[in-house]
Amino acid sequence: MELMKRYQALKDKVISRKEEFANLMQFIEKETAYLTTPASTKFHLCRERGLLEHSxxxxxxxxxxxAVLAPEISDExxxxxxxLHDLGKAGMPGQPQYLKNExxxxxxxxxxxxxxxxxxxKDLLYLSVPIRGLYLAASRFPLTExxxxxxVYHDGQYVEDNRSVAAREGKLTLLLQYADNWSGFIVETAE
Incomplete structure (x- = not known):
């Protein structure tokens, strides 16, 4: 499958934390709905494997x-x-965040x-998507600040809680916000 080849090619770019990342992704892929869950309940990529495709x-x-704006930031x-930005949408081990509606x-x-x-x-305790994602990842993988x-702030100004970081975003945060928006509002709506 083309999507899985693209996904593997991306994972192969993680080199300096390769072993830890492989262990994290193995946990995520085997214990959560990350590989099968939709990206949303009714908007972009609302279909099986939508989250993986969006990521x-x-x-x-x-x-x-x-590559154009900040080549000094590592591919890794x-x-x-x-x-990992929307990992929280996978839910918890054995409890997906999104369930099929009948x-x-x-x-x-x-x-x-x-x-x-x-x-x-509704059986999941409420945590925002970024916080649930950090909960799943941070104890298993060494993330940088x-x-x-x-x-945490990848949704930018679309989330009220993100005002606390306004005008203090790092380069990686701003680039992730733009890549997420471009993917969700341009690439994935054209399908």
Whole structure:
């Protein structure tokens, strides 16, 4: 599958923390819904494997952007933050954040699908996507301070809580915000 080849090529760019990253990704891939979950419940890439496709798109766009604007930032950091920025959407081990919605009895009777394909898993304790992602990753992988900031604030001004970092974002944070927006609003809406 083309998506899995793109994904592996990105993971292969992590060199100095290769072993730790491989262990983290093995945990994520085997214990969470990261490889199968949608990117959203009803918006961009609302389909199986949507999160993986979005994460790969963000990583590839981030590498392109940083090559022009900030070549001093390592490919490794770019790949790490891009692949982990929405990790929280995978939920917790054994408990995905997004569950498939079933059509209502009336929708079934008329042959219609569910109004929205997915819904939030109400059995999960609420954590924001970046915080859940850090919870899953940080105890298993050595993130830098810049990587943590980029992951936590990747939604930029679209999230009220992010005002605390306004005008204090590091380069990696700004580049991840732009790659995420470009992927979600341009690349993935063209499909």
């Amino acid at each position: 790969v798109n963000v990583a590839e766009n981030l590498l392109k952007i940083k 950091s770019c790949v790490i933050v891009a692949l 059509p209502s009895p009336k929708q079934k009777a008329y042959g219609y699908p569910a109004t929205t394909p997915y819904r939030f898993n 810049e990587e943590v900031q980029a992951i």
